[in-house]
Amino acid sequence: MNLVSVEEISKGFGERILFSGLSFGINAGQKIALIAQNGTGKTSILNILAGKDQPDTGMVNTRKGLRISYLEQDPDLQEDLTLEETVFRSDNEILKVIRDYEKALDNPGDQKRYQKAFEAMERNSAWDFETQYKQILFRLQLTDLQARVGTLSGGQKKRLALAHALLNKPDLLILDEPTNHLDLEMIEWLENYFARESITLFMVTHDRYFLERVCDEILELDGGKLYSYKGNYSYFLEKKEAREMRDVVELHKSKQLYKKELDWMRRQPKARTTKSKSRIDDFHEIKSKALQRRKDHEVQLEINMERLGSKILEFHNVVKSFPDTPILNKFNYSFVKGERLGIIGKNGTGKTTFLNLLTGNALPDGGKIITGETVKFGYYTQEGIPVKEGQKVIEVIREIAEYIPLKKGRQLSAQQLLERFLFDRKKQYDFVEKLSGGEKKRLYLCTVLIQNPNFLILDEPTNDLDVVTLNVLESFLLDYPGCLVVVSHDRYFMDKIVDHLFVFRGEGVIDDFPGNYSDFRAYEDSLDASKKAEKASDAEKGQTTGSPWREEGKRSNLSYAEQKEYKQLEREIQKLETRKKELQDAFLNPDITPEEIADLSKSLQETEQQIDQKTERWFEISVRAES
Incomplete structure (x- = not known):
């Protein structure tokens, strides 16, 4: 059953055309993802589908009575409402029945009201949905339902908006980066929920494991054209590569034909027959095909990084806690050259605090942190780039440096640097406040990397970046010679970049796991409940000391x-x-x-x-x- 038909839509802002002539359909039960570079109109397409915006041309036809829920990147919630009031502001009649039943439970003396609410629950078969409703709130850690929306953090607001969208039981659920601000456990639960439920999805997400395990169709917006792939992310990668190879062959053929026709045009045929006029018209089309260029830029920065000394960064019996929340308990660890560390754990277990301790932005309550004299930190935080009104993209880079030193005495200008970070010359003179969220993050990443850090710290670097930019960033980081510490909920990114993990368990317990995230999940799943309990108990009795497996390697005559x-x-x-x-x-x-x-x-x-x-x-x- 067709739910939505999109016909020849276009959208632009001033002289800038985001996209034009796009057509596609959404059928009941499909789980579709849209992939495109930041700034090419992904969010605009979602807004048009959700009815929050209109296309400049073309139309969107929806089935009569279609109920749509839209999870935006920055949800617009009513600040004075409680969580409970927000959740129950829904078009879902069953949810209203559950609300009336729960209110009746709060007034046990009103038997008439309770009986009426109970019968409504029976009549609407609402008991299963009540269980699901409570499970969703629990999984998204929304337990204090009387808290006001205005007191919530950005991540909590995103989770609340997600809960509201799921509980609305829409015919079509539109999602803009649904995994942002979710911890790994939440992401995996949501992934399983979507894979299991018969629900129609249209989403934009950078989470490639999410794409792999949830989606059954991927739409790619590339060069202003829309390509459809009837499969998951692996299928998309395979078919995209084949398409690009065909494009290269077609481009070569077009160039050969263009040379031939150009020679004919230069001879300026005198006989203007119908046939020759037709050939002249065809020439212009051949020319446009032959001269088109793919914008497959790669970030290739051979930064002239300062050499790390023998002493890099050492933790000696470090203690750190907040009221009722221990973070580190006599923690010991020494970083080595080429370290590639990933940090995972539930929200609130101290991951960002640990990064602030690394960089000296926070001080320990006890113990010592010794930083080597040659260490130069580059710290990419979740806050992103501070936007100055009226500042242009090129000016942000020039505030740091006009030229960036590279190896072998070479240098790179600010303009050339931005081009390698996918900002063309025209885009460099756009105002920063006009950039998309992902473009701002890409610009911020650029400002961190050009400072030549030899110890790079990335706190959720993948949020709001498109899949294309993520592949570019990964290529850069794989060749990065310095120390690297990454906090990320992007499992695909972590699997590719890091070689061991700090697992923040909470209560000051930190495990050092020798492997990437998929290795860790396989290991955790192989443990039975009793072993997990025993492991947690042993950890709580002793000190939290990093890298026991590395110490074992030393004792057994094995190198790291x-x-x-x-x-x-x-x-x-x-x-x-x-x-x-x-x-x-x-x-x-x-x-x-x-x-x-x-x-x-x-x-x-x-x-x-x-x-x-x-x-x-x-x-x-x-x-x-x-x-």
Whole structure:
């Protein structure tokens, strides 16, 4: 069933055209994601779909009586209402029935009112939804329903708006960066909720695991054109690469044809026949195709980074707490060169406080933090760039430096630097206040990196950045030679960038895990409840000391890199053994075809070879550890 039909819409601001001639449809049950660079009109498209804005041309047709909920990046909530009042301001009749029932429970003496409310719950089969309603509020940590909206943080407001959107039970749910301000546990719950529920979604998100596990169609806005991919994120990447290869071939053909036709045009044929006039008209179309250029910029910054000394950053019995909230309890840790640390944990467990301790923006209550003389911090905070009225993009960079020193004595001008961060020459003279949220974050990131830090700290760097920019940022960070500390709820980003994690458990407990986020989740899922309880109990009894696995490596004659490899091999072998079992079980299917048998045999042989290779390497390291 078609819910929404978008026909030839366009939108612009002044002389700047965001998009034009876009057409697509949304059917019941689809889960669609829109991918595009920041500043190309993603939020404008969402606003048009939600009825908050109108296209300059074209139209949007919606099914009669369609109920739409829209989660905006910055929700507009009524500050004087309580959480409960906000949640119950809904078009969902069942939610109103639940509200009346809960009010009747607050007045046990009014039996008539209670009976009426109870019967309404029965009549509308509202009991299951009441359970779901409470689960959503609990999962989003919205427990104090009498708190006023005006007292909430930005993250709490986003979670409240998300709860309101979900509980409204819309026919179409439109989401603009739904995972921002959610911790990892919330994101995974929301991911499972959307994957399980029969709900129609249209969203913009930078969370690539979310795209992978929730969406069944991806729309990509690229170069003013809309491309549709009927699959998840992996399918999108595969087909996008194939499309871009075809575009390169077509562009080459167009250039060859253009050269041929240009030669013909230069000869200026005298006979203006109908055929030659038609060929002249075709020439202009060929020319436009041949001269088009893809804007596939990459951030390539060979920054002339100051060398780190032998002493970088050391924590010695550091204690830090707030009233009723311990953060660190006699914490010990020493950073090494090339450290790539990820920090995860629930909101409120002290992740940002830890970053402020690193940089000296907060002082410990006890113990010592020693910073090496050669350390130069670059700190990307969640607050973003301070916007000065009337300031242009280029002026923000020039306040820091006109030229940026690169390796081998080379330098990069402020204009060239901005171009590498996807700001073309025209965009550089836009006012900062006119940039999209993602463009402001990209500009802020640029101001941090150009200061030549050798110890880079990123607090939620992926919020509001588009998928294209994230890929560029990841490419840069993979080659970054200094120390790197990242706090992020973006699991894909963490998997790609970091090699070990600090897991903030709360109550001053910090675990140092040797692996990325997916490794950590696999490990956690493999523990039963009793082991988790035992582990937590042991941690609470002792001091919170970073990197026990690194110390084990020292005692067992293994280098830091070998210890990491050893742990990684164990995990990889376990995954391969699981894969082997799945392949062997697949042969038991009575409906299997000869072609499938051949494919399975090949996959099984490759898996067994990988197991043998990795097991052999595991034994080599084991011998070194015991010698």
